[in-house]
Amino acid sequence: MSTMGMSRSGLWEVSSRVIVYAAIGAALYAISAQFSFLIPGTASVSVRPGFAFVTFFGFAFGPIAGLFTGLVGNALADQISGWGLLTSWNWSLAAGVVGLLAGLAPSFLKSWMGTPSRMLAAAAVGSAVAVIVGYLIVISDIVLGTAENLNVVFADNYGPVVVSNVITVVILTPILLAAWQPIKEQMGR
Amino acid sequence: MNVAPRYLGRGSWLARRDPRVLILAIALYVFAVVQVWDGRLMAVLAVIAFLYYRTAGIPIRAVRFQWAYVLIFVGFIVTTNTIITGGELRGIDPRSVHTYFHLPLFGTPVSAESMSYAITQLLRFLSMAALGFPIAFAIGPSDIGPAFARLHVPDRFAYAIDLTFRFIPSLASEMRTTIDAQRIRGYDYERAGRGPLGRIRRTVPVLVPVTINAIVGAEDTIDAMDLRCFGTGHRTWLRELAMDRTDRALLAGFALLFLVVTVLAFNGASNLWVFPFLIPG
Numbered sequence: 001m002s003t004m005g006m007s008r009s010g011l012w013e014v015s016s017r018v019i020v021y022a023a024i025g026a027a028l029y030a031i032s033a034q035f036s037f038l039i040p041g042t043a044s045v046s047v048r049p050g051f052a053f054v055t056f057f058g059f060a061f062g063p064i065a066g067l068f069t070g071l072v073g074n075a076l077a078d079q080i081s082g083w084g085l086l087t088s089w090n091w092s093l094a095a096g097v098v099g100l101l102a103g104l105a106p107s108f109l110k111s112w113m114g115t116p117s118r119m120l121a122a123a124a125v126g127s128a129v130a131v132i133v134g135y136l137i138v139i140s141d142i143v144l145g146t147a148e149n150l151n152v153v154f155a156d157n158y159g160p161v162v163v164s165n166v167i168t169v170v171i172l173t174p175i176l177l178a179a180w181q182p183i184k185e186q187m188g189r
Numbered sequence: 190m191n192v193a194p195r196y197l198g199r200g201s202w203l204a205r206r207d208p209r210v211l212i213l214a215i216a217l218y219v220f221a222v223v224q225v226w227d228g229r230l231m232a233v234l235a236v237i238a239f240l241y242y243r244t245a246g247i248p249i250r251a252v253r254f255q256w257a258y259v260l261i262f263v264g265f266i267v268t269t270n271t272i273i274t275g276g277e278l279r280g281i282d283p284r285s286v287h288t289y290f291h292l293p294l295f296g297t298p299v300s301a302e303s304m305s306y307a308i309t310q311l312l313r314f315l316s317m318a319a320l321g322f323p324i325a326f327a328i329g330p331s332d333i334g335p336a337f338a339r340l341h342v343p344d345r346f347a348y349a350i351d352l353t354f355r356f357i358p359s360l361a362s363e364m365r366t367t368i369d370a371q372r373i374r375g376y377d378y379e380r381a382g383r384g385p386l387g388r389i390r391r392t393v394p395v396l397v398p399v400t401i402n403a404i405v406g407a408e409d410t411i412d413a414m415d416l417r418c419f420g421t422g423h424r425t426w427l428r429e430l431a432m433d434r435t436d437r438a439l440l441a442g443f444a445l446l447f448l449v450v451t452v453l454a455f456n457g458a459s460n461l462w463v464f465p466f467l468i469p470g
Contacts, residue, residue, distance in 0.1 A: 014345050016414040020407045023352035024360070028400060030353075031361045035378070035392050037385075047385055049392040053400070068346070072353055081258050084321015086215050145223045145313065148270050148278070148306075156269045171389050172396065179397045183405060 011062050011107060018061060022068035025057035025099075029073030030080055047164040050077075052172030054095055055127035058102030059173060060180055066099025070134075090140045098134030098165075102127050102173075116181065120174035127169035135162050198327030201246030207436045208328045208336035214241070215320040217443040222316065224454035227462040228309045231316075237446070238316035245323040252322065263314040267307045272297050278306050278461055287468050301467035308464065330354045335426040344424040352410075356403075364399050371395060 032050025054073065058066020074095040079085045105126025106113070113119040138157050141147035147157055198204040203211065218238065225231050249256075272295050278286075287301040297303075328336070334351025338344055368378070371394045378391050414420075432440070450458070 014420075016419045017411050019345055019349045019419075020352065020411050020414070021404065023349045023356055024403045024407055026349075026353040027356035027360050028396075028403060031357060031364060032392075032396065035395075037388055047389065049389050049396065052396070056400070068349055072350060076353065076357070079321070079325045081255060083255075083259060083262065084215065084318055085324045086212070086219065087317045087321045089219075143223070145226075145310070146266065152270055156266075167385070168389060171386070172393070175393055176397060176400055179401055180404065183401055187405070187408075 011103065012064065013062075014064055018064050021057060021061045022065040022072075025053050025061075025065060025069030026071075026073035026076060029053040029069055030076035033077045033080060047168055049168055049172060051095075051165050051168050052127075052176060054099040055102040055123075055130060055169045055173045056176040056180075058099040058130070059106060059123050059126060060177060060184075061103070063100045063103030066101075066103035067096045068099070069096075070094075070099035071096030088146075090137060090144060094135050094137035096134075097137055098130045101130035101134050105130065116178075119181075120178055123173045123177045124170045127173045128166045131165045131169055132162055135165070195251070195326060196329055197247045197251050198245040198323060199329075201244060201327060203241070203245040203323050204327040204329075206439065207430055207432045208332045209340055209430065210432065210436045210440050211324050211328055212336060212340065213440060214443045215317075215324060217447040218320050219317055221447045221450040222313050224450060225313070225458050226306075226309055226460055227453075227458040228305055228312070228464055229462060230450070230453060230458050231309045231312045234446075234450070235312045235316040235319075238319040242319040242322060245327040247322060247326045252326065255322070255325075256318075259315070259318045263311060263318070266314065267310050270310065271299075271303050271307050278302055281461060287463075289469070301463050301469065302461065304467050305463045306461055309461070332428060332430070335428045335430055338424070338426060339430050345420060348419075348424065360399065360403055363402060364395065367395050367399050 029050050032053065033048065035050060036048045050073075054066060054070040057069040071092050074092040075085045075089070078088055078092070105122065109122040109126060113122045135158055138161070139150070139153050141153055141157055142149065147153045196204075218234075222231070222234055225234065272292065281302050286298065286303075288298045289300060291298050331351075331354075333354055334347050337350050338347035342350075368376075376391075376394050378388075378395070
């Protein structure tokens, strides 16, 4: 099963396969929090390589799997760190929307993804766009009192997270997809 | 890093509550406190949050790293908020602030108002974390799925949440095994140098095999679910949840708290209150 071969209506089907892949994606995202690190010379830009699971599961298994991986994976990562499952619910929602948008990317880029290398390029571009658009949800920090104004949101929240996550997904999503493609064909999915 | 869910509050007063109460309590509390900028009311709400936290019976030694993380994270948010806003606080006339000094380089005025803002925000985040800890440590991992299902989350999503909790220990163990196996081959994630891009690339020998193994191994779970006709009808849960009188009273208390705070917010509690002891002279 892969979104690359799905019709647009099939994207929204919640089968047992989607549920299991979504749960695996969320669990992997939560446990890979141990690989996070700060970019040297900055105080707040933390790179989370595990974020690539959100876009990979979205791109490979559809928007529902991507939404769940981002939403629940982020909430669980927060819970494991002690921050609380729902304390930063809008950030979890933003990660979920990134997964959802990454899941929609293949159906919009289908005609362009003729060769394997183009498909990997589409995964990188689609994932980057999903991160840039999806994380706009954190503007809600102003309403929730986490950020005082738009300057804080863009300088302290949105900007650093988008930069670090775009770097992560552009590198890791195509690598994960390249590893998954031959296995998928072998399994007949 | 231990990522498996830990049921540290087992047997405590809060752990005996219906898990739905803990989830709804934090939702009501979060929506209540985000309306408050009056430090006096925020202090009262923080006391309520920490009393609630105490009933979860979570040993402090077992969560000291999590609290340290929260303190550092909250401290960082509060500091950057104060610096980046440049001393501009909502509802406060910049000409009427009681300035102590200006921060070097940034030129941000540090004033009685910005300190009050920082204290109120600090109390808000710490109290939100205090309500978040019981969800992490005082709900039995097997109760999470039924709790969300009974909160009218669609069955399939509730089951996916349940499944995620079940996958975490096994996938974490698989990740540890993969890291060890790669170390034998000379892999070292902690090795310095080659910058952030190098560090991202160094996760590949771990993330790729763990991901592919997990996806391939998921076939057994998918087959088992399909063979049991998963998703063909309404799902029932082995664990039956029922709220008792105490659960309902606690939930009503948080609902009342939300209503009272909302009314107070419309009557001035949403305006920043400056702590008198911070005003010089």
